[in-house]
Amino acid sequence: MSAKLKNKGVVPSITVPDGGKWATTARNAAAELLTETGLPHRRDEYWKYTDPTTLTAPEATPAAIFKSDDPLPFSGVDAVKIVFVDGIYDPSQSDALELAGVEIETLADAAQKDIHWAGSVFGVLEGRGQSPVSRPLASYNTAMAEQGFVIRATGKAAKPVSFIYLHESETSDAVIHHTIKLDEGADLTVLENGPAAARINAVMEVEVADNAAFHHVRAQGRDHERRTATHIFARLGAESSFKSFTLTVNGVLTRNDAIIEFTGDNAHATVAGACAGDGAFHHDDTVFITHDAVNCESRQVFKKVLRNGAVGVFQGKILVQPDAQKTDGYQISQGLMLDENSTFQAKPELEIYADDVACSHGSTVGAIDETALFYLTSRGIPHKEAQDMLTLAFLGEAIDEVEDDALADDLRSLLQGWMARRHG
Amino acid sequence: MAALDDVQVKEGVDQETVEAVQSVGGKYKYGFETDIEIEYAPKGLNEDIVRLISEKNNEPEWMLEWRLSAYRRWLQMEEPDWAMVDYPEIDFQDQYYYARPKSMAEKPKSLDEVDPKLLETYAKLGIPLKEQALLAGVEAPEGDRRVAVDAVFDSVSVGTTFKDELAKAGVIFCSISEAIQDHPELVKKYLGSVVPQSDNYYATLNSAVFSDGSFVYIPEGTKCPMELSTYFRINAENTGQFERTLIIADKGAYVSYLEGCTAPQRDIAQLHAAVVELVLLEDAEIKYSTVQNWFPGDEEGKGGIYNFVTKRADCRGDRSKVMWTQVETGSAVTWKYPSCILRGDDSQGEFYSIAIANNMQQADTGTKMIHLGKNTKSRIVSKGISAGKAQNTYRGLVSMHPKAQNGRNYTQCDSLLIGDKCGAHTVPYIEVKNNSARVEHEATTSKVDDEQLFYCRQRGMDEEEAVALVVNGFCKDVLQALPMEFAMEAQALVAISLEGSVG
Numbered sequence: 001m002s003a004k005l006k007n008k009g010v011v012p013s014i015t016v017p018d019g020g021k022w023a024t025t026a027r028n029a030a031a032e033l034l035t036e037t038g039l040p041h042r043r044d045e046y047w048k049y050t051d052p053t054t055l056t057a058p059e060a061t062p063a064a065i066f067k068s069d070d071p072l073p074f075s076g077v078d079a080v081k082i083v084f085v086d087g088i089y090d091p092s093q094s095d096a097l098e099l100a101g102v103e104i105e106t107l108a109d110a111a112q113k114d115i116h117w118a119g120s121v122f123g124v125l126e127g128r129g130q131s132p133v134s135r136p137l138a139s140y141n142t143a144m145a146e147q148g149f150v151i152r153a154t155g156k157a158a159k160p161v162s163f164i165y166l167h168e169s170e171t172s173d174a175v176i177h178h179t180i181k182l183d184e185g186a187d188l189t190v191l192e193n194g195p196a197a198a199r200i201n202a203v204m205e206v207e208v209a210d211n212a213a214f215h216h217v218r219a220q221g222r223d224h225e226r227r228t229a230t231h232i233f234a235r236l237g238a239e240s241s242f243k244s245f246t247l248t249v250n251g252v253l254t255r256n257d258a259i260i261e262f263t264g265d266n267a268h269a270t271v272a273g274a275c276a277g278d279g280a281f282h283h284d285d286t287v288f289i290t291h292d293a294v295n296c297e298s299r300q301v302f303k304k305v306l307r308n309g310a311v312g313v314f315q316g317k318i319l320v321q322p323d324a325q326k327t328d329g330y331q332i333s334q335g336l337m338l339d340e341n342s343t344f345q346a347k348p349e350l351e352i353y354a355d356d357v358a359c360s361h362g363s364t365v366g367a368i369d370e371t372a373l374f375y376l377t378s379r380g381i382p383h384k385e386a387q388d389m390l391t392l393a394f395l396g397e398a399i400d401e402v403e404d405d406a407l408a409d410d411l412r413s414l415l416q417g418w419m420a421r422r423h424g
Numbered sequence: 425m426a427a428l429d430d431v432q433v434k435e436g437v438d439q440e441t442v443e444a445v446q447s448v449g450g451k452y453k454y455g456f457e458t459d460i461e462i463e464y465a466p467k468g469l470n471e472d473i474v475r476l477i478s479e480k481n482n483e484p485e486w487m488l489e490w491r492l493s494a495y496r497r498w499l500q501m502e503e504p505d506w507a508m509v510d511y512p513e514i515d516f517q518d519q520y521y522y523a524r525p526k527s528m529a530e531k532p533k534s535l536d537e538v539d540p541k542l543l544e545t546y547a548k549l550g551i552p553l554k555e556q557a558l559l560a561g562v563e564a565p566e567g568d569r570r571v572a573v574d575a576v577f578d579s580v581s582v583g584t585t586f587k588d589e590l591a592k593a594g595v596i597f598c599s600i601s602e603a604i605q606d607h608p609e610l611v612k613k614y615l616g617s618v619v620p621q622s623d624n625y626y627a628t629l630n631s632a633v634f635s636d637g638s639f640v641y642i643p644e645g646t647k648c649p650m651e652l653s654t655y656f657r658i659n660a661e662n663t664g665q666f667e668r669t670l671i672i673a674d675k676g677a678y679v680s681y682l683e684g685c686t687a688p689q690r691d692i693a694q695l696h697a698a699v700v701e702l703v704l705l706e707d708a709e710i711k712y713s714t715v716q717n718w719f720p721g722d723e724e725g726k727g728g729i730y731n732f733v734t735k736r737a738d739c740r741g742d743r744s745k746v747m748w749t750q751v752e753t754g755s756a757v758t759w760k761y762p763s764c765i766l767r768g769d770d771s772q773g774e775f776y777s778i779a780i781a782n783n784m785q786q787a788d789t790g791t792k793m794i795h796l797g798k799n800t801k802s803r804i805v806s807k808g809i810s811a812g813k814a815q816n817t818y819r820g821l822v823s824m825h826p827k828a829q830n831g832r833n834y835t836q837c838d839s840l841l842i843g844d845k846c847g848a849h850t851v852p853y854i855e856v857k858n859n860s861a862r863v864e865h866e867a868t869t870s871k872v873d874d875e876q877l878f879y880c881r882q883r884g885m886d887e888e889e890a891v892a893l894v895v896n897g898f899c900k901d902v903l904q905a906l907p908m909e910f911a912m913e914a915q916a917l918v919a920i921s922l923e924g925s926v927g
Contacts, residue, residue: 045506049855322844337859340826346854348865351508355841363854365824366862 009038009136010056017146019111026123030142033127037134046133049313049345050255050284055137055229060173060199063225066250070417072164073193073219073247073410079162080104086167087147087174087197101155102188107148107177118150122179125205125233129259133288138231138257141203145177148203153186153212160215165194167223172197178204182212184237189404190214195221195228195251202230210237210264216244217407219414220254224280227253238264238293245402247411248275248283249418255284262289262296262324272301272401274411276391276418277310277342284313285333291324291354300331303398305391307338317349320357329359336394337367338387388419455689455719458545462578462660463529465522471495474632477522481601481635484608494621494631501625507788508817508849509757511693511730519695521633523578523660538583545657546575571682572597574638574654576667581636586650593649595679596641600668603639610641614672618701618738618765626697626732626759630666634699637667642677642708653682656698658718658729664695671701673708675741680711689719689727693756697732706741706768711749714762718754723812725784728756735762739771742797746772752779752787761819763792766800766828773802781814781846790820790837790851795828795861806837810846817849824861831861 014034016027039056040047054061082104083093089106097104110116123142129135151161165174174197182188186209196202208214220228228251234242248254258271275283289298304312314333335344348361368390376386395415402408465476474495478488503514527539572586574597581599590597596607604611621631638654658665673679683700696718702710712735721728731754737746748762758781764773775791793802808816818837839848856863 325844335856337856340859342857342859344854344856346852346865348850348852348854350839350850351847352839352841352849353844353847355844355846361850361865363852363865364863365854365856367859 009041009044011035011038012058012140014140014143016143017111020114020116022114022116022119023111023122026119027143029127030123030139033130033134034136034139034143037136037139039136039140046286046315049315050253050282052137054227054253055199055201055255060171060197061227062170063167063198063223063227064170065167066195066221066223068222073414074162074191074217074407076410077160077162077191077406079160079191081162081164082149083164083166084147084174084176084196086169086172087165087176087200089147099161100158101153101186102157102161103152103154104161105150107150107179108146110150116150117152117181118179121181121205121207122150122177125207125235126203126231128235128261129231129233129288135231135257135259137201137229138203138233141175141177141201141231145175145203147175148177148179150179151181151188153180153182153188155185156187157189160189160191162191163193165192165196165200165221167195167197167221167226170198172199174200174202176200176202180204180214181207182209182214184209184211186212188214190216191218191407192216193219193221195223195226198225199227200229202228204230204232206232206234206242208234208236208240208242211239212237213241214243215403217402217404217411218244218246219411220246220248220251222250224250224252226251229255231257231259234258234260234269236260236262236264236267236269236296238266240264240267242267242269243401243403244271245399246273247399247414248273249414250278250281251283252280253282255286257286258288260287260289260298262291262293262298265294265296267293267296268298269296270299270301270401272299272398274303274395274398274415275312276305276395276415277307277312279308279310281306281310282313283311284315286315288317288319289329290319290321291327291329292321293324295326296324297328298330299401300333301398301401302333303336303395304334304344305336305338305395306342306344309341311343312345314346314348314363316347316361317351318359318361320352320354320359322353324354325356327354327357327359329357331361333363334394335365336391337365338391392416392419454549454717456548458541458659460539460541460659461526463524463526464520464660464663467520467662468517469519469521469633473521477633477635480522480524481604483601483604486612487604490616490621491632494628495633497622498625498628498632501628503625507759507819508815509759509786509788511757511786514695514730518662520660520663521666522635523663524580525577528580542577545577545659546655549655549657571651571653574599574652576636576638576654576656578658578660578663578665581638590649594643594646595648596639597652598639600634600637600639600670603670607639607641610672611639611670614701614703615670618703618736619699619734624734627699627734630668630697630699630734634666634668637669637698639669640671640679640681642673642679644674645676646674647677648679651680651682653684655684658694658696662692662694664697667698669698669700671710671712672703673705673710673744675705676707678709681713683712683714684717689722691727693721693728693730695730695732698734700733700735700762702737702746704737704739704741704744704746704771707743708741709745710737711747712737712762713749714751716750716752716754716758720754720783720785721756723783725756728785729754730757731755731760733760735760736765737763737773738765739768739773741771742768743770744768747774747776748791749776750778752777752789755787756785758787758789760789761791763794764802765794765796766802767796769797770799771797772800775802775804775806777806778809779807779816780809781811781816783812783814785812785814787815788817788819790818792821793823793833794821795824795831795833798827798829799831800828801832803833804835804837808837808839808848810839810841810848811843813845815847815849817851819851821853821855822863822865823855824858824863826857828858829860831858833863835865
């Protein structure tokens with residue numbers, strides 16, 4: 001008897017939205033799978049360190065709106081802005097859906113058609129990512145989502161697409177599904193920021209064809225009480241490149257899943273994240289990278305700074321299939337605990353079936369390096385400032401994974417803001 | 425080992441490594457069977473069998489009750505399925521739970537009375553049970569080290585050597601069945617106190633049906649005058665071996681304990697579910713070394729031992745220290761996580777493991793370091809080597825509890841794959857709830873103690889050599905301490921370089 005059946009979770013009632021043939025097929029398949037697996041619960045191996053109860057409850061736990069006069073992240077970036085309010089697309093606040101080299105369409109519009117290119121991606125990559133580990137929240141999303149975009153990059157995009165998720169209702173419960181396809185040689189950057197809702201379940205599927213490059217930079221909103229579950233499913237063709245970075249400050253619960261699959265040779269993927277948590281903060285990064293092609297490189301870099309009872313979780317896995325020779329897999333997860341009350345839990349896994357590979361992983365947890373601190377204070381830098389410098393340097397190593405300097409600077413200033421508020 | 429001969433060895437893996445693995449994974453040398461009359465309990469498992477085992481060992485009522493409560497608990501439990509091993513479902517009713525050589529019906533009073541065929545078996549395995557000769561120094565070559573042995577054959581202990589000399593030092597070393605009768609107060613106090621009856625499926629099964637095993641008590645302030653060892657041999661067909669080992673090191677005591685295991689070559693898989701409990705009081709130290717060489721099954725994966733073992737040390741006293749060393753070369757399926765509960769302040773746990781899986785073998789092994797006390801330290805060095813179509817998994821837990829102030833852990837696990845049909849996996853769990861604790865998990869070879877590496881590099885060694893020296897330097901001490909013949913094979917493994925490691 002499989003563990004899955006033994007520990008089966010609650011099956012929610014699902015009414016698949018009306019739509020055309022391709023969307024209905026995918027939604028029904030996801031709903032059927034969810035009926036088999038049920039929703040996740042604490043006894044699932046992949047939810048060992050994160051309690052999914054509030055993510056799976058029928059109603060979202062109300063979350064206070066966070067008010068700030070600070071400009072939104074990436075607001076200085078020239079991009080096609082697409083605004084969601086409490087998980088609903090708001091055309092009045094958004095730019096026109098026009099971008100050279102890119103087709104942008106709402107999921108709702110695309111789903112009405114019987115035939116659409118999105119049929120080869122929507123629910124397909126998510127479906128592939130359901131094995132060997134089931135991801136019921138993603139099944140739920142595919143079956144239920146009416147909000148989201150289908151985006152196809154046919155060439156090099158002139159500027160990024162920027163999703164802005166505003167949170168205005170204390171009880172909002174959002175389900176958003178983006179479907180993205182990069183044709184051969186295409187190049188696209190997608191930015192995301194904002195809390196979205198009291199609770200959000202977001203899925204992004206990204207098909208990266210041969211020689212294409214996808215960049216993703218995300219800043220998860222600062223609302224203290226928001227609850228977030230995201231999944232990114234990506235499939236990479238030959239010589240392609242995929243880079244995703246997430247910065248998280250605040251949020252009572254965040255679970256970010258990234259499921260990456262290499263199907264073409266000589267491709268590269270980076271999944272990185274930095275988070276700073278203070279008090280009621282639970283942050284979980286769960287990554288599953290499957291190498292099923294030759295000479296591909298994957299990097300996972302995750303840094304977490306925790307204090308006042310914050311909890312940081314990292315579950316990362318590199319799976320190297322039998323013929324994925326010359327794989328280079330790297331994985332580092334580090335926790336920096338600023339006081340005695342915080343928790344860091346990590347499960348950095350390797351599963352390797354090919355012999356000519358170089359895979360390594362490292363995981364460290366500890367307090368701030370006293371020697372480094374002493375070095376700085378002995379040179380006249382006040383203790384708090386020295387601590388901030390070391391904390392920023394620690395998180396900076398993850399931000400270094402962001403290729404675009406302007407975006408990286410934006411992220412650094414967000415972190416500096418966090419530091420300043422900490423002392424305020 | 426045909427599987428290895430055909431393998432295209434990748435550049436970077438040196439020939440010495442391949443040969444060392446071949447010599448270990450080669451023809452199983454201990455696959456012979458002793459032709460001896462065996463008395464079985466009826467096949468299958470029920471309360472009557474539990475009663476029968478208890479009766480055969482002349483156990484007091486409280487022991488029978490203990491077994492029965494474990495059995496009833498076991499009936500409610502489910503077999504765990506989280507390990508990365510795959511084997512046909514075990515029919516627990518198609519096994520014998522008790523097998524004893526007929527000649528052992530009356531317990532021999534001394535080794536002289538033991539059936540010569542049994543003594544021959546151990547002699548063939550390289551285990552000397554003749555202490556007289558050694559004592560007199562007649563046959564013992566100069567410098568030969570003395571080791572007291574408890575030999576367990578199927579379900580019973582055949583004999584224990586050097587008992588009298590050990591008794592002079594106050595050390596109790598006997599089979600657990602004897603201990604239940606002669607030292608009930610110690611057994612009652614400590615049995616099940618480290619691995620509770622309901623700990624896990626196999627430990628609970630063991631609690632119900634364990635037939636024999638070793639018992640050691642080292643009194644306060646005593647350094648055990650010689651190394652102790654238990655040699656487990658499965659001989660009978662379709663028989664599960666369920667031994668139980670309990671070692672208590674009182675305040676300031678020290679003992680080094682060695683364990684070896686072999687079984688005949690058979691087509692049908694056999695079950696082995698042991699429990700080992702170590703109790704360490706203040707300032708006590710136990711070194712526990714295992715060379716596990718159960719029959720691994722043939723090249724097609726037929727037969728072999730299913731080795732489901734629960735081993736745990738409880739460092740109850742401050743400044744106590746435990747060291748697990750294991751060389752795992754045998755068994756068709758291994759499921760084993762020797763663990764340390766670091767309860768006492770300043771206590772230390774160490775785990776050194778070399779696990780080699782070849783042909784169709786599957787090993788899921790590692791350790792748990794539970795840091796509860798202040799200033800507790802632990803160190804894990806694990807090397808997994810896979811060849812043929814084998815799967816080798818390191819699974820470990822390092823847990824720093826909120827009160828484990830200044831806890832330290834360093835973990836290093838390296839894997840080596842020889843051939844492209846095998847697998848090497850790493851599943852570490854790291855749980856830290858204390859910011860003064862420092863936990864490092866490294867799987868890259870370059871991250872061995874940098875100072876030691878630097879020292880070696882400075883003296884002209886290349887990095888590869890330096891790493892091998894530093895890591896193997898660790899294992900070597902312990903490997904050399906193993907008295908059994910196949911320690912030689914284990915030592916051959918030290919030659920294995922870290923080239924091609926994948927973490």
